[in-house]
Amino acid sequence: MALDSKVPQGPLKDKWTTYKNQINLVNPANKRHIDVIVVGTGLAGGSASATLAELGYNVKAFAYQDSPRRAHSIAAQGGINAAKNYQGDGDSTYRLFYDTVKGGDYRSREANVYRLAEVSANIIDQCVAQGVPFARDYGGLLDNRSFGGVLVSRTFYAKGQTGQQLLLGAYSAMNRQIARGKIEMFNRHEMLDVVIVDGKARGIIARNLVTGEIERHSAHAVVIASGGYGNVYFLSTNAMGSNVTASWKVHKKGAYFANPCYTQIHPTCIPRSGDYQSKLTLMSESLRNDGRIWVPKHLKDVEAIRAGKLRPTEIKEEDRDYYLERRYPAFGNLVPRDVASRAAKERCDAGYGVNATGEAVYLDFASSFMRYGKEQAKIQGISNPSEAKIKELGQEIVRAKYGNLFQMYEKIVDENPYETPMMIYPAVHYTMGGIWVDYNLMTTIPGCYAIGEANFSDHGANRLGASALMQGLADGYFVLPYTIGDYLADDIRTGKIPTDTPEFDAAEKEVTERIEFFINNKGKHSVDYYHKKLGKIMWDKCGMSRNEEGLKSAIEEISELRKDFWQNVNVPGSATEYNEQLAKAGRVADFLELGELFAKDALVREESAGGHFREEHQTEEGEAKRMKEFQFVSAWEYKGEPKDAVLHKEELAYENIEVKERSYK
Amino acid sequence: MNLTLKIWRQKDANDKGKMVDYKVTDISEHMSFLEMMDVLNEQLVNAGEQPVAFDHDCREGICGMCSMYINGEAHGPDRGVTTCQLHMRMFKDGDTITIEPWRATAFPVIKDLVVDRSAFDRIQHAGGYISVNTSGNTQDANSIPIPKKDADTAMDAATCIGCGACVATCKNSSAMLFVGAKVSQYALLPQGQVEAADRVRNMVAQMDLEGFGNCTNTGACEVECPKGISLDNIARMNRELMKASI
Numbered sequence: 001m002a003l004d005s006k007v008p009q010g011p012l013k014d015k016w017t018t019y020k021n022q023i024n025l026v027n028p029a030n031k032r033h034i035d036v037i038v039v040g041t042g043l044a045g046g047s048a049s050a051t052l053a054e055l056g057y058n059v060k061a062f063a064y065q066d067s068p069r070r071a072h073s074i075a076a077q078g079g080i081n082a083a084k085n086y087q088g089d090g091d092s093t094y095r096l097f098y099d100t101v102k103g104g105d106y107r108s109r110e111a112n113v114y115r116l117a118e119v120s121a122n123i124i125d126q127c128v129a130q131g132v133p134f135a136r137d138y139g140g141l142l143d144n145r146s147f148g149g150v151l152v153s154r155t156f157y158a159k160g161q162t163g164q165q166l167l168l169g170a171y172s173a174m175n176r177q178i179a180r181g182k183i184e185m186f187n188r189h190e191m192l193d194v195v196i197v198d199g200k201a202r203g204i205i206a207r208n209l210v211t212g213e214i215e216r217h218s219a220h221a222v223v224i225a226s227g228g229y230g231n232v233y234f235l236s237t238n239a240m241g242s243n244v245t246a247s248w249k250v251h252k253k254g255a256y257f258a259n260p261c262y263t264q265i266h267p268t269c270i271p272r273s274g275d276y277q278s279k280l281t282l283m284s285e286s287l288r289n290d291g292r293i294w295v296p297k298h299l300k301d302v303e304a305i306r307a308g309k310l311r312p313t314e315i316k317e318e319d320r321d322y323y324l325e326r327r328y329p330a331f332g333n334l335v336p337r338d339v340a341s342r343a344a345k346e347r348c349d350a351g352y353g354v355n356a357t358g359e360a361v362y363l364d365f366a367s368s369f370m371r372y373g374k375e376q377a378k379i380q381g382i383s384n385p386s387e388a389k390i391k392e393l394g395q396e397i398v399r400a401k402y403g404n405l406f407q408m409y410e411k412i413v414d415e416n417p418y419e420t421p422m423m424i425y426p427a428v429h430y431t432m433g434g435i436w437v438d439y440n441l442m443t444t445i446p447g448c449y450a451i452g453e454a455n456f457s458d459h460g461a462n463r464l465g466a467s468a469l470m471q472g473l474a475d476g477y478f479v480l481p482y483t484i485g486d487y488l489a490d491d492i493r494t495g496k497i498p499t500d501t502p503e504f505d506a507a508e509k510e511v512t513e514r515i516e517f518f519i520n521n522k523g524k525h526s527v528d529y530y531h532k533k534l535g536k537i538m539w540d541k542c543g544m545s546r547n548e549e550g551l552k553s554a555i556e557e558i559s560e561l562r563k564d565f566w567q568n569v570n571v572p573g574s575a576t577e578y579n580e581q582l583a584k585a586g587r588v589a590d591f592l593e594l595g596e597l598f599a600k601d602a603l604v605r606e607e608s609a610g611g612h613f614r615e616e617h618q619t620e621e622g623e624a625k626r627m628k629e630f631q632f633v634s635a636w637e638y639k640g641e642p643k644d645a646v647l648h649k650e651e652l653a654y655e656n657i658e659v660k661e662r663s664y665k
Numbered sequence: 666m667n668l669t670l671k672i673w674r675q676k677d678a679n680d681k682g683k684m685v686d687y688k689v690t691d692i693s694e695h696m697s698f699l700e701m702m703d704v705l706n707e708q709l710v711n712a713g714e715q716p717v718a719f720d721h722d723c724r725e726g727i728c729g730m731c732s733m734y735i736n737g738e739a740h741g742p743d744r745g746v747t748t749c750q751l752h753m754r755m756f757k758d759g760d761t762i763t764i765e766p767w768r769a770t771a772f773p774v775i776k777d778l779v780v781d782r783s784a785f786d787r788i789q790h791a792g793g794y795i796s797v798n799t800s801g802n803t804q805d806a807n808s809i810p811i812p813k814k815d816a817d818t819a820m821d822a823a824t825c826i827g828c829g830a831c832v833a834t835c836k837n838s839s840a841m842l843f844v845g846a847k848v849s850q851y852a853l854l855p856q857g858q859v860e861a862a863d864r865v866r867n868m869v870a871q872m873d874l875e876g877f878g879n880c881t882n883t884g885a886c887e888v889e890c891p892k893g894i895s896l897d898n899i900a901r902m903n904r905e906l907m908k909a910s911i
Contacts, residue, residue, distance in 0.1 A: 051799040066720070067786050069827055070728040086807060122801035129803035131795045131856050133820040140810030158820055164727055165823060172794035179790040187783065210775055239722040273695045278703055281725045408726065411743075411750050412697075478801050526710040528703075573715050577677065578776040580718055581710065 003256070003635055003650045006438040007111040012656045013093075016115045019439075020482055024489035031056030033495070034488050035219040037204055038062070039191045039246045042071035043163070043469055044452025045225030046170035047476030053182035054173075055481055057488075060217055061174070062186045062206060064241055064583075069171045072227060072239040073472060076163025077284035077405065079145060079155035080469040082120040087144055091152040093117045098657060100467060103149045103336050104432070104460020105610035105626060106659045107259070107633070109652065111439060112457040119478045120470055124156055126477060130169040134158050147465035148285050149336035149664075155466045160284050160405045166469055170476070189215070190583060191246045192511045194222055194253050194448060197503045201250075201448035205504075205511045209583060212576040214512060216504045218497035220488055221447045223480065224250055228431035228453040230263065232591045232598065233543075234535025236428035237269060237282040243587035244594050247435050247454050255443035256635035256648060258456035259433035260594065261602035264463050264611045265544050266429035267340035270412050271360040280427040281412060283363075283405055285465045288333045288340070290368040290398060291422070294320045295352040295361050305354050312354070312362055312421050323347055331664040338462045338611045338624070339664060341426035345544050346622065348425070355423050364421035369394035426544060430468055432459040432611065433601075436635040436650075440483035441475060444635075449484060451475035456633065461610025515575050518585045523568035527584045530565045534558065534588070534595050542599050547615040551603040555596055559643070562592040596642035601634055604647065626662070666692045666758035670705065672717055673765045675774050682774065684763075694754040698741060699724060699731060701753055719778040724749040726891065729826030732833070733778055734765040739830035739889045747828060747891045767833035771840070771876040782829050784875040785843060791871035792864040793847045795857035815853050822849035824892045831886035831894075837878030842886040844872050845898035852905050862909035869906055 008019045026034065034057050038049045041063040049061040065071065083096040096117035101108055124142070128134065134156050135143040144153040158165040177183040188209040195203040195218070203218035229244035230236035251257045268288065270281045296302050297319050304310035323343055325332040335343075344361050347353070354360050373394030377385040385393070395418055399406065406417050413423065435443050435450035437457055442449050452472040459467065541554035565588070573579045608617045608624035617625040633650040667690045675682030689705050696704075699721050706716035722730040731748040735741035741751045756762065764778065772780040797803060811819075823846070831842035848865050851857050857864070880899055887896045 047799065054799050065722060065728075065730065066782055067827070069786075069789075070722060070730050072723060072728070075723045075725055075727050084806075119801070124806045125803045126797075126799060126801050128806035128809065129795070129797045129856055131819075131851055131854050133816050133823050133850065133854065134806075135820075136811055136813045136816040138813050140812050140816075141807050158823075161727070161824065164826075165820075168823065172789070173799050175786075175789045176794040176796060185786075187786075237725075239728060240724060241722050274693055276693060276696055276700050276704065278697075278700050279724045407745070408750070411726075411746055411752065414695075414752070414754060477799050526707055528707060570710065572710055572713065578718055578779065581716060 003436070003648050004438060005109065005650060006440060007109070008439065012111065012114050015111055016118055023482060023486035026485050026489050026492060028056050030492040032058065034058065034491055035060065035497070036221050036223060036484070037217055037219040038223045038225055039204065040071065040225035040227060040454070041068035041174065042073035042225065042227055042452065043167055043170055043472030044454070044476045045223070046071065046167065046174050047473050048223055048225060048451060048480050049183050050170060050173035050177050051477050051481045052484070053177035053180070059177070059183045060186065060219060061183055062189045062191055064188065064190045064209065066187050068174055068185070069168060071167060072242055073167045073469070074164045075239065076469055077160040077282065078147060078286040079157035079162045079466040080123065080166060080473070081147070081154050081466040082124045082156060082470065083117055083154060084121050084124060086142060087153045089152045091154050095152065096120060096154065099150045100458070100464060101460065101654070101657055102662060103462055103464035105462050105624070105662055106460065106631065106654060107609055107652065108460030109457050110654060110656060115479065116458050116471055116474050119474045122478060123470065123473045127166060127169050130172060132158065132165045132169040145286055146289055146334065148288060148334050148340065149331070149464040155286070157286065160286070160402055163469060166473065170473070192249065192586065193507045194250045194445070195503050195507045196253055196445065197497070197501065200446045202497045203499065203504065205507045207511070210578050212574070212579065214508055216499035216508060218499045220491045220494060220497065221449065221484055223449045223451060223484070224435060224454050225451045225476070226454050228434065229591070229594055230428045230431050232534065232595050233428045233538045234531050235272070235277060235280050235539070237266060237280050240279060243590070245587050245590045247450070248590040248594055250435060250443060250445060250448055252638050254445045254638070255448060255450070256436040256637055257433070257597065258436035258633050258635045259601065260598040260636065261542065261605060261612055262432035262461050262610065263428060264337060264430040264432060265341045265426045267337055267344055267426050268363060268424045269427035270409065271355055271423055271425040272357065281408070282427065282429060283409060283422065283424060284402070285337065287363060287402060287405060290401070291333065291363040291365050292322055292367060293324050293333050293361055293363055294322045295347050295354060297321045299351060302352050302354060306356060321352070328664045335664045336462060336464060341544060342613060344426055359425045360423035361425065362421040363424045365398055365417070366421070368398060372397040430463055432456065432461065432463055436633065440486065441480055442483070442487065447487065449480060451480055461612050514586065515582065518569065518571040518582055519575050521569055521571065523570040525568050526570055527581055527588050530561060530569060531588045531591065533561055534592060537561070538595055538598070542602055545613040545615050546602050548603065551599050554599040555603070555643070558592065558596040558599065562596070565589065565592055593642050597636060597645055600642060600645065601636065604634060605630055666694065666753065666756065668692060668756065668759070669761040671761060671763045672777070674717070674777055677776055678773050692753055694752070696753045697724065697749055698733070698735070698751040698753065699749050717778065718776040721749060726750040727826060729828035732767050732780060732828060732830070734767060734833055736763050739767070739834040740891055745891060745893055747826070767829050769832045769838035769877070771838060772829060772832065782827070784877070785827050785829065785840070787875060788840070788844055788868055788871045789847070792867040795851065796860060809855055811854060819850045819853040822846045822853070822894065822898050825894050826892055828891060830889050830891060832877060834885045834889040835878065836883060836885070837881060839880045839886070840872050840875070840877035841880040841899045841902065842890065842894055842896070844868050845902035846894050848902040848905055849898040852901055861905065865902065865905040866909050
């Protein structure tokens with residue numbers, strides 16, 4: 001099947017408006033005869049559920065957690081971008097569009113990104129109206145901060161808990177619709193397959209995680225909003241339950257999977273401390289606004305620090321290597337995530353890592369304490385303040401901005417970051433790849449949509465800070481509600497979709513057989529045993545930098561591991577009870593297939609772009625080398641084993657932006 | 666370290682349940698409490714036994730999923746943290762640790778340490794929102810200036826993660842800290858004021874209906890709250906309710 005992105009004709013800035021004026025609408029009286037299933041209730045799924053219900057559709061929403069409020073969007077810390085230009089520092093829709101396309105290393109779709117920038121301002125208005133308590137300045141107006149990869153302050157935030165507050169906003173909008181009976185909420189339910197009838201997505205098979213019951217749910221359209229697949233690495237900043245299953249099932253039923261190898265490694269996470277570790281904790285990138293990143297200049301100092309003989313605060317200014325400021329003077333500590341991550345790895349690989357495992361660099365706030373302190377002393381009219389007083393005043397300001405992050409760090413690392421610099425290291429964070437969608441956010445299965453992190457379209461090969469929350473809410477509140485209506489307009493006479501059909505029978509049978517297999521297999525290794533092995537292959541060979549040899553062997557190893565899994569996995573308990581191991585087994589089975597496709601995609605992509613760094617393709621200075629011939633989206637068609645997947649290409653045209661070397665120097 | 670764990674095992678809501686002893690060895694002080702539980706579960710699975718079911722997800726203290734009653738305290742001995750942020754350095758080699766689920770009639774046990782907290786959701790359905798269309802056609806966000814102090818106080822209340830520690834720790838199983846936090850957030854902001862009276866009345870009525878007890882100002886909820894939600898919110902809720910009743 002040829003890929004048709006369905007991007008509307010006409011000038012970029014008019015595309016969305018023209019599109020909205022021309023699509024089919026569904027009469028309000030007809031909307032109540034139409035059902036929509038939404039899988040996932042994070043920022044994308046929650047906002048979509050609320051809005052579709054608001055419009056009048058009957059929404060069935062599914063979450064594997066016990067409440068929509070727990071979706072992992074809640075953990076996003078730093079903020080959400082919007083081209084409001086409240087600060088008057090030169091921001092505009094075009095500039096937000098430009099930064100996002102450039103930050104994505106020219107591997108995202110122009111029209112989608114422009115639309116995202118266009119609706120971004122509405123998101124803030126919407127959230128404020130819902131009672132989201134964004135940070136305010138003393139005049140009562142909204143405050144902004146700056147994030148990596150941009151030169152303006154366009155990020156709106158609520159302390160270091162922006163994701164939480166935005167999610168609670170979407171959750172509250174859902175609650176209003178649940179109370180009205182327009183959303184039927186299925187908590188502790190997991191989608192295990194999609195049901196296709198006459199070529200259209202018409203329902204799902206779900207498992208009630210409490211009772212184990214297999215359920216059939218029908219609808220006129222199915223929306224996948226189940227987030228990203230970073231947990232393919234086992235260790236990541238994702239929640240433990242985040243998984244690829246919903247996305248993978250629709251892929252297996254005909255939805256193309258795009259750019260699986262595009263993974264964002266976030267530069268500011270708390271370093272790993274041992275093999276038992278279950279996940280990694282992110283420290284908001286906003287810390288880079290006020291923190292300076294460095295490692296010692298001399299290896300002897302590194303050794304002394306690791307041996308506990310020297311404290312970082314004892315290293316003189318001239319003996320520190322502020323390597324980001326040195327290499328990228330224009331952006332300094334605010335370079336994009338991929339650049340910052342690779343630079344940290346480069347220093348650590350060269351032996352300058354400052355913790356026991358040699359995988360950490362410093363994020364130091366000392367100079368901010370003094371800078372803010374002096375300002376405060378002046379404001380408060382304190383004449384001749386002592387050094388200690390200045391530091392104390394400055395720490396208060398930093399505490400107000402990032403207090404919860406500092407506290408979180410202290411709890412995990414058992415060190416006070418107000419006294420010693422934080423230690424950070426990159427970790428797997430966000431997956432830019434996902435289900436291929438057209439401009440309507442529809443997958444290659446008619447009637448099946450993918451929104452938020454589950455789709456691929458807006459972030460390209462890298463994601464700038466504060467752009468994921470923006471996409472999730474833009475898709476859910478403002479894009480999907482229009483585009484899905486255009487499709488559903490043909491369904492006003494369809495009537496209820498029955499679930500007692502051969503299509504539902506077949507899908508349910510497949511799901512039940514798989515569950516029975518797991519329960520009856522009685523193998524010798526736990527599910528986690530396989531997940532950890534997969535994660536190690538992924539991190540070692542498909543991580544921050546990759547090469548042909550490593551990827552080829554990763555493909556082999558994952559395929560072997562998958563064989564072993566299907567012979568030897570051990571799932572205790574039964575299928576008709578609350579069984580976490582059973583749920584996990586199904587998720588890991590899907591990760592074992594996705595992992596191989598991931599490596600295959602990375603092998604094909606012989607260039608370095610954004611989060612994807614092929615060692616064979618770098619400049620003499622060790623920067624990423626993008627190749628013109630790879631200016632396409634790789635969309636994989638399922639054909640059985642991942643090795644048989646067929647590549648389709650969506651060429652990316654940049655008509656409104658000049659493709660330039662991405663430089664932050 | 667080597668530890669003895671006394672854990673509440675209960676097959677399902679109808680089972681009577683009992684405490685069972687387990688031993689874990691070679692626990693690192695840097696592990697989180699849940700990572701220690703992972704070690705136990707891996708051990709149980711490899712021995713062909715059923716692992717201990719417990720709720721957890723983000724493991725960074727924000728989703729509010731983890732819910733263990735450890736040595737008689739919600740989220741264990743540390744202050745201002747959830748169980749996933751509790752580290753084993755808070756314990757000593759040779760310790761015996763008692764682990765139970767949240768205990769409240771309104772939170773029935775699903776299995777082992779997993780409880781059903783959907784009562785919290787139903788309270789939110791009763792009024793935990795501002796009735797605004799999700800159309801984006803609202804007024805410009807800066808057209809409603811909000812004093813920084815009010816916005817900050819609203820944010821402090823909005824920080825609640827809905828974990829239920831307040832209920833689990835309260836001798837009356839009261840949910841007033843949870844409900845008070847939501848009522849406060851909206852009471853402090855200009856948006857949604859028109860429905861303030863209905864909101865507080867409906868939420869409080871639902872809270873009572875779910876079987877949560879009343880507040881007797883003991884303050885244990887504030888002490889055990891991982892997010893430091895203050896008792897002031899209960900006072901503010903009572904004031905709002907009083908106002909709504911006049």
